[in-house]
Amino acid sequence: MSEILPSILLVDDEIRVLESLKRLLEDDFDVHIATSPDEAMMVMTDEWIQVVISDQRMPVMTGVEFLQEVRGRFPEVIRIIISGYTDSEDIITAINEAGIHQYITKPWDPNNLLLTVRNAVRLFELHRENQQLSTELKMLPTSVEEGLQEIRQRLINSYDVDYGIVRAPDSCMNQVCDVIRQVATFDVSVLLMGASGVGKELSARALHYGSLRSDKPFIAENCAALPDELLESELFGYKKGAFTGANTSRIGLFEEADGGTIFLDEIGDTTPAFQVKLLRVLQEGEIRPLGGNERKKINVRIIAATNKDLEQEVREGRFREDLYYRLSTFKIMIPPLSERLQDVPLLAQAVLTDAMRELGKKVKGFSDEALACMQAYHWPGNVRELQNEVKRMLVMSTGDYLGAELLSPQVLRAAPQEDEAELDWLMTQEGSLRERLDSLEAKIVKEALIRNRWNKSKTAKELGLSRVGLRNKLERYGLEKVETLDSPDDTLQVVES
Template sequence: MNVSKPTILIVDDEVRSLEALERNLADEFDVQIAANTTEAEQILADHWVQIILCDQRMPDKSGVEFLIEVREKWPDVIRIVISGYTDAEDIISGLNDAGIYHYVTKPWHPEKLIITLRNAVSMFELQRQNELLAIELRVSERAAKKKVSDRRQKLRDKYDFDDGIVRSKTSPMNAVCNTLSQVAPYDLSVLITGDGGTGKELAARAIHYNSLRWNRPFAVQKCGSVLPEVLESELFGHKKGALLGAVQDYTGLFERNQGGTILLDEICDISPAFQVKLLRVLQDGEIRQIGSTQTRKTDIRVLASSYKDLEVEVAEGRFRQDLFFLLAGVTVQLPSLRERREDIPLLANYLLKQAVAGIGKEVSGLTTEAISCMKRYCWPGNVREMQNEIERMLVMGTENELLGADLLSPKVLMSASPDEADDLTLLGAGIGTLKERVEAIEVKILRESLIRHRWNKSKASRELGLSRVGLRGKLERYQLEQEKAPSQ
């Protein structure tokens, strides 16, 4: 493999000096020679020169004067002056004006000169690499900015009110999304209430990504079960030594997310003392780190969520009324999953798609019977509970097949059907005769056993201690039969 030699240009009006330099350097360098600056300029124009070794005393112009011109036209070339004179002014001018790399005095020592030139070649290569890295960094920065912008746009699309929040055409969530879409563009405070797992954080993200702050950060701070001083530090920051274990200054979420949005989750659980501090921040738009005497302006939109009714908390003296009014510019109540049963088929398939992507196990979908059982169940844990249930079904199911109702938890299988909506009341409120209550329990047990055994009547009858004839009679009596998938 042939490796090209670095090119060096020697400029000197003395022929013997040129010959001596060329003879000593030819083995290691591609040597170009010029007897005057005119020839040197032509060589610089025609060749890729890495190093120029120029005599200081020449008839037409000095070496420093020529290297000043070289610096303007060919700034990458490493410039070296060689001279038998050591005039201090020449040296200073060469360093300042011509940007010379080295000043070699005559008579020069061949080995020392070669070492100097080798170092100059290394310097040239480092400069080249630095330039390439700078270009790459500029390109990478643009690519990184584009990547961040694309991801933010994907997030915005994900939380779009029309496509991002899964619901049916007749869902109670439609009215909620309409309210959220109306308040999102304005810097109003929004209080989002609802049972655990109803999607309060999802609603807050949807507000943020449909607001004018959508390209700024979004942060969530859990307030429940957090010590007041820890919560204050997380939100507003602290100075070194202000808290036990605070070995350095800490910047809180309010400063780190300037221009963005913060969701204060479980705001109902904050202490009375912290309520006062949060009230002051929201009123004044200023924060003060723990241990600091200075306040700092903050520009951030505050959203809050609560699983408790804050109006009740205010009425009973556990939550400040003035803070409530600051947080609840608009209040949005999210319906529980049992109030939006028409959304369950769409939501179940959406959550299954997410679970498949996360776990990496492909299945064909959910059976009609599985969806029907899900619609019967009351889902006290709401969407979060359904997500866990579907992930469990996916793990327990067979790859590339439909996930059947037999994979559901017993608590889901034992749920009441829509046409038996009064069963729970019958059993728990002392309503109905003994016969009606016993039959309601019997129906649940029969259905759960049959579904778990995939409607294999032999297995179900053996488990229940019934004959096949006896089981068939009960199925006819209660009109229980396996749900079939709708015809295509």
């Protein structure tokens, strides 16, 4: 099936000019020609013309006069005029009276003319799309409003402390969520503290969407990612010419967040010079864009976050004391994932759901073995490390379930601290040396089996055992692989021989 090309009309009383233009344009467009305005109107009545290109000097009427008629009868058609004259009055008349899109002077450049016509066709298409959307919006105002409300409610639910912050019934995050729920409705500044990756931005969003500002913007900025001048221009905006490259004026994030909440992440990494400017904004409730003289009133709620001990930073002179007290009307400590390992299975499943949607790949879940290994790991990178681990497992998976064999070595083998703790436990337990060594050997054999996807030949080779020797140890320690069936509740004990 041949491609349907955009239709254009060329109007000129000189046939040689028309033929020249047609040869240039016919590969990209369905070209129609007319040697007079009357003939051109007949073509436009019969054909769906998107762009008309007319010569200015014609015997019966000028190109501007002809395009004025086109504008009246076919207002959606894009109009272009070509003229060998560059009289300013002609150009002004063409633009004002005939609504000319482009005024091209002779001799025209083929490449520029082709580009101009392509842009005119695209403009025609955009006009039609705009008209269609405007019509639909007028016909369905209630549906659009209801859809917007539904999207807003889903967004609020996503960050609500009861839905968006995933945690176990006995998690220490429950106390944090209680505090967030209580503080959210009060218009006070909040300082969130905790290690990188614990979910401080998620808590900030929960504070915003639980507040009376929930229908206003939530704007986040990482203060550690930019030098002072760029950070100041991002937050406060700037005027044209304020610095090299400032070709236009731009409003800042504080102004964008007006009426809502601004989240300043890693506030502890800002310099004292910037802290002075931020303090002035918080004290006066107004900003001054870079390169500007006028001040603008703003109404925002400040939520800041840091992975540093700001009180220690204040004592050592790296953070202004007055700014610290401005930001920390209320302080909330977010515990690391290592202190809430009971949350790991639920968090892993929530992360997997998001990862499947993002990557377009589906599995049924995690094996019990994988979840047990994940829950034993101390997660120094917190939730962010868990997110990366789950995504990697999903990418590498070939079955219905994400098994322990897909885990990174450090997760599978657990952290050094845990290994040391286990050795300490073995040293302090009662029992014979043989019994304690057997416990350690059973752990080593099981980890090797998981790492090799329960392939006995590979495991025996790694451990320096024969297959018979490995089989004897499996029987001795009761090591069995648990296969997960289609139903997560159904498991089958399988001893591989």
